[in-house]
Amino acid sequence: MSVHAAGHSSGIAELDPLIRRVVGGRLRDQSALDDVVQETLARTMAARIRLDDGALAPYAIVTARNLVSGLWRREERSQRHLHRLVDRWEPPGPDDDVVLREQAEAVAVALAELPPRERLGLVAHELEGRETASLAEEWGSTPGAVAAQLKRARAKLRVEYLLALGRIDPPTPLCRPVLMALSGGERRRQRELEAGQHLLECDFCSDMGPTLLQSREKGAEDDVQVPVECDADVVAARQRAREVAAEVGFSGTDLTLISTAVSEIARNIVQFARRGEVVLTRVEDDGRSGVRVVARDAGPGIADLDRAEQDGFSTYGGMGLGLPGCRRLMDEFEVTSKVDKGTTVVMTKWRQQPN
Numbered sequence: 482m483s484v485h486a487a488g489h490s491s492g493i494a495e496l497d498p499l500i501r502r503v504v505g506g507r508l509r510d511q512s513a514l515d516d517v518v519q520e521t522l523a524r525t526m527a528a529r530i531r532l533d534d535g536a537l538a539p540y541a542i543v544t545a546r547n548l549v550s551g552l553w554r555r556e557e558r559s560q561r562h563l564h565r566l567v568d569r570w571e572p573p574g575p576d577d578d579v580v581l582r583e584q585a586e587a588v589a590v591a592l593a594e595l596p597p598r599e600r601l602g603l604v605a606h607e608l609e610g611r612e613t614a615s616l617a618e619e620w621g622s623t624p625g626a627v628a629a630q631l632k633r634a635r636a637k638l639r640v641e642y643l644l645a646l647g648r649i650d651p652p653t654p655l656c657r658p659v660l661m662a663l664s665g666g667e668r669r670r671q672r673e674l675e676a677g678q679h680l681l682e683c684d685f686c687s688d689m690g691p692t693l694l695q696s697r698e699k700g701a702e703d704d705v706q707v708p709v710e711c712d713a714d715v716v717a718a719r720q721r722a723r724e725v726a727a728e729v730g731f732s733g734t735d736l737t738l739i740s741t742a743v744s745e746i747a748r749n750i751v752q753f754a755r756r757g758e759v760v761l762t763r764v765e766d767d768g769r770s771g772v773r774v775v776a777r778d779a780g781p782g783i784a785d786l787d788r789a790e791q792d793g794f795s796t797y798g799g800m801g802l803g804l805p806g807c808r809r810l811m812d813e814f815e816v817t818s819k820v821d822k823g824t825t826v827v828m829t830k831w832r833q834q835p836n
Protein backbone atom coordinates (compact mmCIF):
# COMPACT_ATOMS: atom_id res chain seq x y z
CA MET A 482 0.00 0.00 0.00
CA SER A 483 1.21 3.50 -0.56
CA VAL A 484 0.22 6.93 0.57
CA HIS A 485 1.21 10.27 -0.79
CA ALA A 486 0.60 13.65 0.65
CA ALA A 487 1.46 17.18 -0.22
CA GLY A 488 0.67 20.73 0.69
CA HIS A 489 0.18 20.23 4.37
CA SER A 490 2.52 20.53 7.30
CA SER A 491 1.76 17.15 8.77
CA GLY A 492 1.37 14.59 6.08
CA ILE A 493 -0.76 11.53 6.40
CA ALA A 494 2.12 9.58 4.91
CA GLU A 495 4.15 10.07 8.08
CA LEU A 496 1.43 8.31 10.03
CA ASP A 497 1.84 5.07 8.14
CA PRO A 498 4.74 3.62 10.18
CA LEU A 499 3.16 4.81 13.41
CA ILE A 500 -0.14 3.07 12.72
CA ARG A 501 1.70 0.01 11.53
CA ARG A 502 3.49 -0.18 14.89
CA VAL A 503 0.28 0.26 16.86
CA VAL A 504 -1.58 -2.34 14.85
CA GLY A 505 1.40 -4.67 14.44
CA GLY A 506 1.46 -5.29 18.19
CA ARG A 507 -2.09 -6.55 18.06
CA LEU A 508 -2.51 -8.24 14.72
CA ARG A 509 -0.33 -11.00 13.39
CA ASP A 510 -2.02 -11.52 10.06
CA GLN A 511 -0.28 -9.43 7.44
CA SER A 512 -3.25 -8.78 5.17
CA ALA A 513 -5.53 -7.95 8.11
CA LEU A 514 -2.84 -5.56 9.26
CA ASP A 515 -2.69 -3.92 5.85
CA ASP A 516 -6.45 -3.56 5.82
CA VAL A 517 -6.56 -1.88 9.21
CA VAL A 518 -3.71 0.47 8.31
CA GLN A 519 -5.39 1.38 5.05
CA GLU A 520 -8.77 1.94 6.65
CA THR A 521 -7.20 3.99 9.45
CA LEU A 522 -5.40 6.21 6.97
CA ALA A 523 -8.54 6.70 4.88
CA ARG A 524 -10.56 7.64 7.95
CA THR A 525 -7.89 9.93 9.28
CA MET A 526 -7.63 11.63 5.90
CA ALA A 527 -11.36 12.13 5.83
CA ALA A 528 -11.41 13.62 9.32
CA ARG A 529 -8.23 15.63 8.90
CA ILE A 530 -9.74 18.94 8.04
CA ARG A 531 -11.52 19.01 11.39
CA LEU A 532 -8.51 18.02 13.45
CA ASP A 533 -5.78 20.14 14.93
CA ASP A 534 -2.35 18.93 13.83
CA GLY A 535 -1.59 17.88 17.40
CA ALA A 536 -4.66 15.65 17.45
CA LEU A 537 -3.91 13.96 14.14
CA ALA A 538 -1.60 11.17 15.34
CA PRO A 539 -3.68 10.43 18.46
CA TYR A 540 -6.77 10.29 16.28
CA ALA A 541 -5.10 7.80 13.95
CA ILE A 542 -3.93 5.69 16.90
CA VAL A 543 -7.33 5.46 18.56
CA THR A 544 -9.00 4.82 15.21
CA ALA A 545 -6.61 1.93 14.55
CA ARG A 546 -7.20 0.56 18.04
CA ASN A 547 -10.94 0.76 17.55
CA LEU A 548 -10.70 -1.04 14.26
CA VAL A 549 -8.60 -3.80 15.77
CA SER A 550 -10.91 -4.31 18.71
CA GLY A 551 -13.97 -4.43 16.50
CA LEU A 552 -15.37 -1.27 17.96
CA TRP A 553 -16.10 -0.13 14.45
CA ARG A 554 -19.15 -2.35 14.46
CA ARG A 555 -20.66 -0.20 17.14
CA GLU A 556 -19.43 2.86 15.35
CA GLU A 557 -21.18 1.81 12.18
CA ARG A 558 -24.39 1.36 14.06
CA SER A 559 -24.12 4.84 15.48
CA GLN A 560 -23.47 6.15 12.01
CA ARG A 561 -26.66 4.63 10.77
CA HIS A 562 -28.46 6.25 13.65
CA LEU A 563 -26.96 9.60 12.90
CA HIS A 564 -27.84 9.28 9.30
CA ARG A 565 -31.44 8.81 10.25
CA LEU A 566 -31.20 11.82 12.46
CA VAL A 567 -30.69 13.86 9.37
CA ASP A 568 -33.03 11.92 7.13
CA ARG A 569 -35.98 11.49 9.36
CA TRP A 570 -36.01 13.74 12.27
CA GLU A 571 -39.74 13.65 12.93
CA PRO A 572 -40.93 11.62 15.89
CA PRO A 573 -41.71 8.09 14.74
CA GLY A 574 -45.27 6.92 14.26
CA PRO A 575 -46.88 4.04 16.16
CA ASP A 576 -45.66 1.50 13.58
CA ASP A 577 -42.02 2.25 14.07
CA ASP A 578 -39.83 -0.07 16.03
CA VAL A 579 -38.15 0.33 19.36
CA VAL A 580 -34.90 1.51 17.82
CA LEU A 581 -36.58 4.42 16.13
CA ARG A 582 -38.37 5.35 19.31
CA GLU A 583 -35.08 5.33 21.17
CA GLN A 584 -33.55 7.53 18.52
CA ALA A 585 -36.39 9.98 18.70
CA GLU A 586 -36.05 10.12 22.47
CA ALA A 587 -32.33 10.68 22.12
CA VAL A 588 -32.91 13.53 19.69
CA ALA A 589 -35.38 15.08 22.11
CA VAL A 590 -32.92 14.77 25.00
CA ALA A 591 -30.13 16.17 22.85
CA LEU A 592 -32.22 19.10 21.67
CA ALA A 593 -33.15 19.89 25.25
CA GLU A 594 -29.44 20.28 26.05
CA LEU A 595 -29.09 23.16 23.60
CA PRO A 596 -29.65 26.77 24.61
CA PRO A 597 -33.16 27.91 23.54
CA ARG A 598 -32.08 30.08 20.66
CA GLU A 599 -29.86 27.43 19.12
CA ARG A 600 -32.58 24.84 19.57
CA LEU A 601 -35.24 27.02 17.95
CA GLY A 602 -32.89 28.12 15.20
CA LEU A 603 -31.94 24.58 14.34
CA VAL A 604 -35.51 23.38 14.25
CA ALA A 605 -36.64 26.39 12.20
CA HIS A 606 -33.79 25.99 9.74
CA GLU A 607 -33.58 22.21 9.36
CA LEU A 608 -37.16 21.17 9.82
CA GLU A 609 -39.18 24.16 8.73
CA GLY A 610 -36.79 25.24 6.02
CA ARG A 611 -36.33 28.81 7.27
CA GLU A 612 -33.50 30.60 5.46
CA THR A 613 -30.55 31.84 7.48
CA ALA A 614 -31.27 35.32 6.11
CA SER A 615 -34.72 35.35 7.63
CA LEU A 616 -33.39 34.08 10.97
CA ALA A 617 -30.70 36.75 10.85
CA GLU A 618 -33.33 39.42 10.44
CA GLU A 619 -35.28 38.12 13.40
CA TRP A 620 -32.18 37.88 15.59
CA GLY A 621 -30.68 41.18 14.47
CA SER A 622 -27.67 39.33 13.10
CA THR A 623 -26.06 38.48 9.77
CA PRO A 624 -26.70 35.33 7.70
CA GLY A 625 -23.03 34.38 8.08
CA ALA A 626 -23.15 34.65 11.86
CA VAL A 627 -26.39 32.68 11.99
CA ALA A 628 -24.89 29.96 9.79
CA ALA A 629 -21.87 29.72 12.11
CA GLN A 630 -24.15 29.55 15.13
CA LEU A 631 -26.23 26.78 13.57
CA LYS A 632 -23.08 24.90 12.70
CA ARG A 633 -21.95 25.00 16.32
CA ALA A 634 -25.41 23.96 17.44
CA ARG A 635 -25.33 20.97 15.10
CA ALA A 636 -21.90 19.97 16.41
CA LYS A 637 -23.22 20.13 19.94
CA LEU A 638 -26.36 18.24 19.00
CA ARG A 639 -24.34 15.39 17.54
CA VAL A 640 -22.44 14.98 20.82
CA GLU A 641 -25.54 15.15 22.99
CA TYR A 642 -27.37 12.78 20.69
CA LEU A 643 -24.69 10.10 20.93
CA LEU A 644 -24.49 10.52 24.69
CA ALA A 645 -28.25 10.28 25.02
CA LEU A 646 -28.45 7.29 22.72
CA GLY A 647 -25.82 5.40 24.70
CA ARG A 648 -27.34 6.61 27.96
CA ILE A 649 -23.88 7.35 29.25
CA ASP A 650 -22.34 10.17 31.17
CA PRO A 651 -18.81 11.07 30.16
CA PRO A 652 -16.33 9.92 32.83
CA THR A 653 -14.41 13.21 33.12
CA PRO A 654 -15.32 16.90 32.99
CA LEU A 655 -12.97 17.29 30.02
CA CYS A 656 -14.82 14.77 27.84
CA ARG A 657 -17.74 16.92 26.77
CA PRO A 658 -15.70 19.98 25.75
CA VAL A 659 -13.21 17.76 23.88
CA LEU A 660 -15.99 15.97 22.03
CA MET A 661 -17.65 19.28 21.18
CA ALA A 662 -14.39 20.66 19.80
CA LEU A 663 -13.88 17.53 17.71
CA SER A 664 -17.46 17.48 16.50
CA GLY A 665 -17.33 21.11 15.47
CA GLY A 666 -13.87 20.85 13.92
CA GLU A 667 -12.68 23.70 16.13
CA ARG A 668 -8.94 23.31 15.85
CA ARG A 669 -7.94 26.12 18.16
CA ARG A 670 -10.22 24.82 20.87
CA GLN A 671 -8.79 21.33 20.40
CA ARG A 672 -5.34 22.77 20.99
CA GLU A 673 -6.41 24.60 24.13
CA LEU A 674 -7.97 21.45 25.52
CA GLU A 675 -5.10 19.23 24.37
CA ALA A 676 -7.69 17.05 22.73
CA GLY A 677 -5.12 14.68 21.22
CA GLN A 678 -3.69 13.82 24.63
CA HIS A 679 -7.16 13.31 26.01
CA LEU A 680 -8.08 10.97 23.15
CA LEU A 681 -5.13 8.76 24.05
CA GLU A 682 -5.90 8.73 27.76
CA CYS A 683 -9.67 8.46 27.81
CA ASP A 684 -11.26 5.20 26.65
CA PHE A 685 -14.63 6.84 26.43
CA CYS A 686 -13.51 9.61 24.09
CA SER A 687 -11.24 7.36 22.05
CA ASP A 688 -14.40 5.47 21.15
CA MET A 689 -16.70 8.45 20.85
CA GLY A 690 -14.36 10.90 19.10
CA PRO A 691 -13.84 8.91 15.88
CA THR A 692 -17.51 7.95 15.88
CA LEU A 693 -18.42 11.62 15.86
CA LEU A 694 -16.00 12.57 13.13
CA GLN A 695 -16.71 9.60 10.91
CA SER A 696 -20.43 10.08 11.13
CA ARG A 697 -19.90 13.66 10.37
CA GLU A 698 -18.10 12.75 7.22
CA LYS A 699 -21.03 10.67 6.16
CA GLY A 700 -23.65 13.01 7.56
CA ALA A 701 -25.57 14.60 4.76
CA GLU A 702 -25.76 18.02 6.33
CA ASP A 703 -23.28 19.99 4.25
CA ASP A 704 -21.82 17.40 1.95
CA VAL A 705 -22.70 17.04 -1.69
CA GLN A 706 -22.37 13.44 -2.72
CA VAL A 707 -22.11 12.48 -6.37
CA PRO A 708 -22.10 8.79 -7.33
CA VAL A 709 -19.75 8.27 -10.24
CA GLU A 710 -20.28 5.46 -12.74
CA CYS A 711 -20.52 6.94 -16.22
CA ASP A 712 -19.59 9.98 -18.29
CA ALA A 713 -22.79 11.80 -17.36
CA ASP A 714 -21.75 11.47 -13.71
CA VAL A 715 -18.41 13.05 -14.53
CA VAL A 716 -20.26 16.05 -15.91
CA ALA A 717 -22.55 16.12 -12.87
CA ALA A 718 -19.55 15.99 -10.51
CA ARG A 719 -17.93 18.87 -12.35
CA GLN A 720 -21.09 20.96 -12.23
CA ARG A 721 -21.74 20.30 -8.57
CA ALA A 722 -18.12 21.16 -7.79
CA ARG A 723 -18.57 24.46 -9.54
CA GLU A 724 -21.73 25.19 -7.59
CA VAL A 725 -20.22 24.34 -4.22
CA ALA A 726 -17.08 26.32 -5.01
CA ALA A 727 -19.16 29.32 -6.04
CA GLU A 728 -21.09 29.09 -2.78
CA VAL A 729 -17.83 29.18 -0.89
CA GLY A 730 -16.95 32.37 -2.76
CA PHE A 731 -14.54 31.19 -5.41
CA SER A 732 -14.77 32.91 -8.75
CA GLY A 733 -13.27 33.06 -12.21
CA THR A 734 -10.17 31.00 -12.75
CA ASP A 735 -10.46 29.20 -9.42
CA LEU A 736 -13.87 27.84 -10.37
CA THR A 737 -12.37 26.45 -13.52
CA LEU A 738 -9.37 24.94 -11.72
CA ILE A 739 -11.56 23.23 -9.14
CA SER A 740 -14.08 21.86 -11.61
CA THR A 741 -11.29 20.66 -13.87
CA ALA A 742 -9.62 18.77 -11.02
CA VAL A 743 -12.94 17.21 -10.01
CA SER A 744 -13.73 16.29 -13.58
CA GLU A 745 -10.36 14.63 -13.95
CA ILE A 746 -10.59 12.67 -10.74
CA ALA A 747 -14.14 11.54 -11.56
CA ARG A 748 -13.05 10.49 -15.03
CA ASN A 749 -10.32 8.37 -13.45
CA ILE A 750 -12.96 6.59 -11.37
CA VAL A 751 -15.09 5.77 -14.42
CA GLN A 752 -12.11 4.69 -16.44
CA PHE A 753 -10.20 2.62 -13.94
CA ALA A 754 -12.49 1.69 -11.08
CA ARG A 755 -15.82 1.84 -12.90
CA ARG A 756 -17.66 2.96 -9.82
CA GLY A 757 -17.09 5.31 -6.93
CA GLU A 758 -18.17 8.61 -5.52
CA VAL A 759 -17.09 12.20 -5.22
CA VAL A 760 -17.98 14.09 -2.06
CA LEU A 761 -17.76 17.87 -1.99
CA THR A 762 -17.58 19.73 1.29
CA ARG A 763 -17.25 23.34 2.25
CA VAL A 764 -14.47 23.60 4.79
CA GLU A 765 -13.30 26.26 7.18
CA ASP A 766 -10.11 26.59 9.10
CA ASP A 767 -8.97 29.50 11.21
CA GLY A 768 -11.08 31.96 9.32
CA ARG A 769 -10.32 30.86 5.79
CA SER A 770 -12.74 28.88 3.71
CA GLY A 771 -12.36 26.40 0.94
CA VAL A 772 -13.74 23.37 -0.77
CA ARG A 773 -12.65 19.83 -0.16
CA VAL A 774 -13.07 16.98 -2.60
CA VAL A 775 -12.96 13.35 -1.52
CA ALA A 776 -12.99 10.84 -4.36
CA ARG A 777 -13.30 7.21 -3.38
CA ASP A 778 -13.45 4.03 -5.35
CA ALA A 779 -13.14 0.33 -4.68
CA GLY A 780 -11.30 -0.33 -7.91
CA PRO A 781 -8.02 -2.09 -8.64
CA GLY A 782 -5.93 0.51 -6.82
CA ILE A 783 -2.63 1.92 -7.96
CA ALA A 784 0.34 -0.40 -7.62
CA ASP A 785 3.02 2.22 -8.04
CA LEU A 786 1.97 5.60 -6.73
CA ASP A 787 5.42 7.03 -7.23
CA ARG A 788 5.16 6.45 -10.94
CA ALA A 789 1.49 7.42 -11.13
CA GLU A 790 2.43 10.77 -9.69
CA GLN A 791 5.06 11.46 -12.28
CA ASP A 792 4.13 13.63 -15.21
CA GLY A 793 3.59 11.69 -18.37
CA PHE A 794 2.69 8.47 -16.65
CA SER A 795 -0.37 7.22 -18.42
CA THR A 796 -1.63 4.06 -16.76
CA TYR A 797 -3.73 5.83 -14.21
CA GLY A 798 -3.80 9.29 -15.66
CA GLY A 799 -4.93 8.28 -19.12
CA MET A 800 -4.81 11.00 -21.70
CA GLY A 801 -5.79 13.65 -19.22
CA LEU A 802 -4.01 15.56 -16.51
CA GLY A 803 -3.59 12.58 -14.26
CA LEU A 804 -2.78 12.85 -10.58
CA PRO A 805 0.11 15.33 -10.99
CA GLY A 806 -2.20 17.65 -12.92
CA CYS A 807 -4.84 17.55 -10.20
CA ARG A 808 -2.20 18.14 -7.57
CA ARG A 809 -1.11 21.32 -9.32
CA LEU A 810 -4.66 22.62 -9.57
CA MET A 811 -5.38 22.26 -5.87
CA ASP A 812 -3.66 23.48 -2.69
CA GLU A 813 -3.65 20.22 -0.78
CA PHE A 814 -3.58 16.81 -2.31
CA GLU A 815 -3.37 13.34 -0.86
CA VAL A 816 -3.84 9.95 -2.35
CA THR A 817 -3.92 6.62 -0.64
CA SER A 818 -4.25 3.42 -2.58
CA LYS A 819 -4.08 -0.29 -2.17
CA VAL A 820 -4.04 -2.87 -4.90
CA ASP A 821 -7.42 -4.61 -5.19
CA LYS A 822 -8.88 -2.43 -2.47
CA GLY A 823 -9.26 0.94 -4.07
CA THR A 824 -8.08 4.47 -4.08
CA THR A 825 -9.01 7.56 -2.09
CA VAL A 826 -8.01 11.02 -3.20
CA VAL A 827 -8.53 14.00 -0.91
CA MET A 828 -7.86 17.44 -2.31
CA THR A 829 -8.59 20.89 -0.99
CA LYS A 830 -8.55 24.35 -2.46
CA TRP A 831 -8.43 27.39 -0.17
CA ARG A 832 -9.78 30.79 -1.03
CA GLN A 833 -7.23 33.56 -1.13
CA GLN A 834 -7.93 36.00 1.69
CA PRO A 835 -8.82 39.47 0.51
CA ASN A 836 -6.32 41.84 2.09
Ligand SMILES: [Zn+2]
Pocket residue numbers: 651652653655656657659679683684685686687
Ligand atom coordinates in the same frame (compact mmCIF):
# COMPACT_ATOMS: atom_id res chain seq x y z
ZN1 LIG B 1 -13.01 11.72 27.69
